[in-house]
Amino acid sequence: MASEAAARKALEVAGVTKRFGAVTAVDEITFSVPQGRITCLLGPSGCGKTTSLRLIAGFEFPDSGVISIGGATMSRERPYERKVGLLFQDYALFPHMTVHENVCYGLKHRRYPKAAIQNRSRAVLELVKLRGLEQRYPSQLSGGQQQRVALARALAPEPDILLLDEPLSALDAKLRDELRVELKDILDKVDCTTIVVTHDQEEAMSLGNSIIVMNEGRIEQEGSPSEIYARPANRFVADFVGRSNWLRGVVLDAGPMEGFVWVELGNGAKVRSRCPAAPAGSACDLFVRPEAFTVASAADRGSKETLTGRVHDVSPLGSDVHVTVDVEGVGRVVVVRKNQWGDRLQRGDHVTLAFEAADSLVFALDR
Amino acid sequence: MKTMRGKRWIDDTCRVAMHVLFAFTFLFLFVPVLVSVTMAFDARPYLAPFPPSGLSLQWFGEFFSSDYLLQGLWTSLILASASSLVAMAVGSLAAFGLDRARFRGRELLLSLFLSPLIVPGVILGFGLLLLFSSLDLLEGLPRLIAGHVLITFPLCLRATLASLVGIRKSLTEAAMSLGATEWQALWEITFPLARTGVLAGGIFAFAVSMDDVAVALFLSDPTIYTLPIALVSMMRANFDLTIAAASLFLLVLAAFSTWLLARCVDLGQGVYRKP
Numbered sequence: 001m002a003s004e005a006a007a008r009k010a011l012e013v014a015g016v017t018k019r020f021g022a023v024t025a026v027d028e029i030t031f032s033v034p035q036g037r038i039t040c041l042l043g044p045s046g047c048g049k050t051t052s053l054r055l056i057a058g059f060e061f062p063d064s065g066v067i068s069i070g071g072a073t074m075s076r077e078r079p080y081e082r083k084v085g086l087l088f089q090d091y092a093l094f095p096h097m098t099v100h101e102n103v104c105y106g107l108k109h110r111r112y113p114k115a116a117i118q119n120r121s122r123a124v125l126e127l128v129k130l131r132g133l134e135q136r137y138p139s140q141l142s143g144g145q146q147q148r149v150a151l152a153r154a155l156a157p158e159p160d161i162l163l164l165d166e167p168l169s170a171l172d173a174k175l176r177d178e179l180r181v182e183l184k185d186i187l188d189k190v191d192c193t194t195i196v197v198t199h200d201q202e203e204a205m206s207l208g209n210s211i212i213v214m215n216e217g218r219i220e221q222e223g224s225p226s227e228i229y230a231r232p233a234n235r236f237v238a239d240f241v242g243r244s245n246w247l248r249g250v251v252l253d254a255g256p257m258e259g260f261v262w263v264e265l266g267n268g269a270k271v272r273s274r275c276p277a278a279p280a281g282s283a284c285d286l287f288v289r290p291e292a293f294t295v296a297s298a299a300d301r302g303s304k305e306t307l308t309g310r311v312h313d314v315s316p317l318g319s320d321v322h323v324t325v326d327v328e329g330v331g332r333v334v335v336v337r338k339n340q341w342g343d344r345l346q347r348g349d350h351v352t353l354a355f356e357a358a359d360s361l362v363f364a365l366d367r
Numbered sequence: 368m369k370t371m372r373g374k375r376w377i378d379d380t381c382r383v384a385m386h387v388l389f390a391f392t393f394l395f396l397f398v399p400v401l402v403s404v405t406m407a408f409d410a411r412p413y414l415a416p417f418p419p420s421g422l423s424l425q426w427f428g429e430f431f432s433s434d435y436l437l438q439g440l441w442t443s444l445i446l447a448s449a450s451s452l453v454a455m456a457v458g459s460l461a462a463f464g465l466d467r468a469r470f471r472g473r474e475l476l477l478s479l480f481l482s483p484l485i486v487p488g489v490i491l492g493f494g495l496l497l498l499f500s501s502l503d504l505l506e507g508l509p510r511l512i513a514g515h516v517l518i519t520f521p522l523c524l525r526a527t528l529a530s531l532v533g534i535r536k537s538l539t540e541a542a543m544s545l546g547a548t549e550w551q552a553l554w555e556i557t558f559p560l561a562r563t564g565v566l567a568g569g570i571f572a573f574a575v576s577m578d579d580v581a582v583a584l585f586l587s588d589p590t591i592y593t594l595p596i597a598l599v600s601m602m603r604a605n606f607d608l609t610i611a612a613a614s615l616f617l618l619v620l621a622a623f624s625t626w627l628l629a630r631c632v633d634l635g636q637g638v639y640r641k642p
Contacts (some may be wrong), residue, residue: 059540079543086544092537096559105555109546157546 009071010035010193011056011161016065018051025051027217028065033161038187038194040208042201044240048217049197053163056195057084070160080109085159085192089166091150093138099125099149100134106157124152127186143171144179151183155190162187162194168203180206201241205229213237229289235363238287245293245333247286247307251278251362260357267329271305275362287361290322290336295345296354304354309333311349325351400618407611414607426612436613439597443577446508446593450515451523451572457516458523458572459565463553465524466531467539481521488581491518496585507591514586515576522575523568530564531557570628574621 011033018026026048033039041049054060056067058079067075074082085106094102103124107117125131128148138146147167154162167183168176184207187194198204204211205225213220213228213236221233232238252262252270261275263286271286278284296306309327316339323335323345335353345351402417410421430436465477483491495514499505505513534557542552558565580595587596594617598610 057540057544059543078548079540080546080548084544086541088537088541090535090537092535092541094538094541094556105542105547106545109551153541153545 012068014066016062018062024217029219031212036191037209040196040204040211042204042211043214047214049214053197057086058082083160085154085162087150087154087164091146095138099136103153103156110157120156124156128152162192164196166198243290245288247330249286251280251282251284253280265330272357273360273362278362278364283365285363288355290334292355292359293335293353296352300354305357307353311345311347311351314345403611404615406608407615409608426608429609430612436597439592439594443594446511447573447576450512450576451569453516454520454523454572455569458520459527462524462527480524483518484521492582492585511586514582519572519575522571526568527564530561534560
């Protein structure tokens, strides 16, 4: 019998592999999604996230491994034998049907009684704020409205799992920010187990309760958005999620605290850094987020790690200022700060940057 | 300045030349039709040179009182209706299949299906005659229908395939994720969206079947023959203007049925239905 913990898992993917000819699109992936949570599959194109989605929806069948939905094995069930709602990237609204007919399509096929169909259709259109547009055809709606119809259509038959395929990528940047908030509100209200597939880390971070980073058919890291961002498990995740600085150095020895080491950088500076596992004497890369840097104050020297360099460029980009600093023997460092002190720095200035040892991470070089 | 004017001169000349070309093409296409339409109303009781000296409806009277021609017309109508319906069903199903299938030899199969369009009708007709008689298989009307399905279904296949190109695969998948089976998705989503192509193919098929001589010539027999066959054999025996009257009748029939169909099914309206 399934334990209580297992029963609360709405979706379980266990050791699933899918090959297309010689290409392994999904390679032995295992993850689970708890009831009512939103999980994002994040990765570059071709990483296997879309194939994973299609496997869960039932458009593809795994070569090996098991997919279970609500505790029942569904590996080889057809799409209409699972209760999975799907928001397609191109929305896939039926162009020959009105908004109302689109929304009712799933309800009819899921055998809802006549009265329930009307109620349910009204409720989901209310939810996505599209009441009054029932008799329109998809071609008469804006992109954002079409997306909400598609979402309403997917939610109408009360699916066990909702899959969103790149939900915001087809919209332009400004609309995207608006709709992201709106989408989040809707998902909060329906409380449906949701999987979002996206290549956009902002989308993943803002929508997901947890994020699964994928690359080349494998899962690189699974965790909360802040975990993924602050403590990437490997170089790929660090590079793919957010911007990062890589400072080449050598691990010297264990630092004063547990889990920290001293690293000697190319310019001879010795800094402390968080380090999960790297033997002393090995070459390494020190990873620091651009916004982890500050301009060092007098108090910082001693308590924080510091680097001295010369300002190469200052680019005010609205709310943020991007500053590039050339550190001799280390390379170019990108610093992102709020647009408050940016005007004080100028090209050619000598500057001392500081960062907390806890905000950096040491990755051993692969070879 | 000078080169500009030179270029304008070339533009103007080309425009005039194009209009002349259009006019010639138009005349080439329509003068024969106009001549035969006019001759159908010829009042002279014998075949005489164009233009007619007076007008009458006598040749239409001849046409509608000739049992021989009327029986041919009746056969043609039944044949064209039956074969275009079968061709529409077979052709559109083949198109649905070929559109989504990705297998080795798909292109070859498609070429094979479309080959009746390039094989001369005489060869097809003769081949079918030999095949059917050696197998002792079909006779009379069913034999004619079989022959006409063969030459018309590639038209339906091609028209349907063309209309399927614009239909995204995600629509079928959306239908299936909403609980529709493969058949329901085909019938409720793909077919209504491809309807224009399917019906356009059907109209082509009907027209080709009404018009065909080459294949029908081999598959007709003294009791079952089509209107074109009747007209051809009448032309050999006693050539008079009943043929012109019959042609005009067919022309009007074709124009009327196309107009009727267009009104009923929004022909040419594309995928999106107006509210």
